[in-house]
Amino acid sequence: MPLVRGMKPPAVQEQGPTTMLPVAGPATVRSYVRxxxxxxxxxxxTVIALHSTATLAGLVGPWVLGSLVDSLSAGDARGRxxxxxxxxxxxxxxxxxxIGLSRLRGSILGExxxxxxxxxxxxxSVALPPGVLERAGTGDLVSRGTTDIDRLAKSVREAVPELAVAVVSVVLVLGALVLTSPLLAVTSLIGLPLLLVSSRWxxxxxxxxxxxxxAGxxxxxxxxAETVDAGRTVEALxxxxxxxxxxxxxxxxxxxWERYTLWLRSVWFPTVDATYALxxxxxxxxxxxxxxxxxxxxxxxxxxxxxAQALVHPVDMILRWYDELQIGQASLARLVGVREVADPETDPESRPDGRRLHADDVRFxxxxxxxxxxGISLDVAPGSRVALVGPSGAGKSTLGRLLAGIYAPGRGRVTLGGAALAAMxxxxxRSEVALVNQxxxxxxxxxxxxxxxxxPDAxxxxxxxxxAAVDADGWADALPEGLDTEVGSGGAALTPAQAQQLALARLVLADPHTLVLDEATSLLDPRAARHLERSLSRVLAGRTVIAIAHRLHTAHDADVIAVVEQGRISEYGSHPDLVAAEGPYAALWRSWRDER
Incomplete structure (x- = not known):
């Protein structure tokens, strides 16, 4: 039977499959704490030794007063x-x-x-596979790294060392009480049954x-976070x-849930105070x-x-900090939960053997x-250039993110050298595959x-x-302090086109063997874009390039073209073959040529 009848926990609404990161189970939390x-x-x-000394010194006062009372009762208090x-x-x-030293060391230990x-x-967290983070969303990870850390800070800084100190204090005070009078030691525990029942409840x-x-x-x-990030889409739709x-x-x-936990405390705290008085x-x-x-x-x-009075403070500390630890434990379980995601470094399926990129019956x-x-299947040979073309909304960018390991497929597999890309x-x-988009x-x-x-070592x-490889050396040299010029918020403002060239320069420095370019030159005018692509082609020689483009000259230069329509690959082949086939690509090519 419950201790009291009253408020019930909030009903949990049925929801679809959760995408949040896992929450650690009790065994994982205990293992991490150990x-x-x-x-x-x-x-x-050190903290326990210091406070044990302080507690033993605190036991001297009651013993001295008791001895003095005995002397006064016997009429022999002269000189005492x-x-x-x-x-x-x-x-x-x-x-x-x-006590001061133990609190100082306890604070240092907590930090x-x-x-x-x-x-x-x-x-x-930074080692988690991109697919895991993409499915979890930013809100869950951000709340763990901010709110849960903040909630746990008080528990770690104060609760853990003070709880250890309080347990030592209770043991020493009870020991002193037993030595003073076993009968009084028993009477001091008269409120224990009520304390145990209320605490268990x-x-x-x-x-x-x-x-x-x-979790709420x-x-x-x-x-x-989702609403703010997609603010324009929310307004448009x-x-x-x-x-x-x-x-x-x-x-x-x-x-x-906040109200329910507050109600739990409002019932338990007065009951605990009553046991002290009892x-x-x-x-x-x-x-x-x-x-x-x-x-x-x-x-x-x-x-x-x-x-008995001295027992009140440490027992109160134990219960108060144990209650605080319930909040901390919930936050700790969420923080430690990222450890329950399979470690990609120890997973043999996350180690690529080669550079061949393959999508097998992928659904997303x-x-x-x-x-x-x-159900898209695509095989990209090392060193080849593949162009993904098709109408807007066909799924080209989504497929590109899957091939870059940003998304994990709902069904099917995307592998690099036989290893699951989303599990890496x-x-x-990022050292194997890089995505550059708009x-x-x-x-x-x-x-x-x-x-x-x-x-970092460049x-x-x-x-x-x-x-120079991305035609950005001209404006970079023209900056007031060259490479030492402050850019970004509060510094020299870069145009969208310059920011795009900066991203491409980073790509050159990162030197991955496979690149996914999603309209990577869209912010440049057509002539500048074409010149940049020719410059990049020299840098990208020998690399695997998957280009998503609306400007079909990119497709014209590719080894093979995949036409994506309504989430499926409707055509696959070289530019001459697809033009001769008089299919969807040929129609796109003629339309693009006419617009020019």
Missing amino acids: MLARRHRRGFA ILPAVGWYLGALLVQSVF EVLADLREDFLVR YFRRAPHSYRAES YAAVNTVL RLGDERVRLTDRKIGEWVA AVLGTLTLGGVFAVRGWIGVGQLTTGVLY GYREGSDVLH PAERV EHHVFVGTLRDNLRLAR DDTHLREAL
Whole structure:
């Protein structure tokens, strides 16, 4: 039977298959916590040793007062008061010093553990396969790296060291109470049954509720991020009201879990406070009876009541921080969850053997049950040039992202050298295959720093060669400080065409063997684009190039052309063969020639 009847947990609405990153199970979380404890065992041992000394010093005061009460009761207090005051003050001084030292070391330990946790999460996150991140979306990963880290910060900085300290304090105080009077040690536990029952009721509900609360916030973050990122599309398709309703529903679900966890705390906290009062009251009352019957002395009663009172603070710390750890545990499970994604480095299927790119019966959809690509198979030989052409909305860019390892196919496989491309770590994918599209970003910093993102060890000679390869050396040399010119927000403004050339220069420096070019020269005028493509052709010699283009001169220069229509490859062959076939490509070619 539940401890109380009242608020019920929010109902969980049925939803489609989740795309969020996994949440670690209890076994994984415990294993990770043990690993952190081993990594920082010296820090924990130092904190516990310092606070044990402080606790032992704190036990001196009640013992001195109890002895003084016994002396006063026996009428033999002459010459005992001043030494008692000296012992009391000395113990208090020692306790204060060591508490300060333990808190200092505890804070340092918390920061070190938190730094390790952040670094572990970041290292594992950037190593995730691009397909996994694409399916999860930005909202989930961002909320884990921000909100969950922030929620866990308090637990790691304060809860973990103080919880260890509180457990040590309870053990030492109970030991001192048993040595003082076993009877009083029993009476101090009179409130324990109520404490155990109420805590069991609370902690059976709290972990799941806090995890649901964190997941609810992540869902809100995801919906908002998607709406902002696709703001123009939302306006164009008049989806504003629908997105607002979806956001309101997600916020409502999150707030419902917030209210439920608040209700759990409002029931449990007063019950815990009642057990503290019951323990001190029981010790004082029953201890008084024991003293009247002569089973214990008045001094023992004084010491015992003070020790029982001293138990309140560490027990309260244990429960309070354990409750805080429920929030932290939910966030930790989400952070550690990225470790449950199969490590691409240890997966033999993620290691390519060769450079042949192959798509086998690939299907893909942005929504469940609504495919954009329908059973596409494509074999790209190393060093060949393949052009993907077709009408807008046919699925060319989607296919390009699959071939570049950005998306993972819903069905079928995309392999590079026999290895699943979507299962490779991001760093390996980018070293093998690079995607350049119309979306370019100029980072805040110097032009040199922007270029070195692709190759950190490149010297100025290599940087200038890369700029020259994409016809960008002219405007780059004309900048006020050349490669040292600050660009990006707050610096020298680059035109969209220059930003596109900068992205292509990075591509030259990255030097991947396979390139996917999705309208990579679309922001340049046709004549400049044609000149740049001729310049790039010299740089790209010997590489595998998959070009997605509306300007069909790119297709004309390709070894083979794949015509994509309605998510399928309708034609495949060389330019002369397809023109002679008088099919969809021939119609596109004639239309493009007529427009020129």
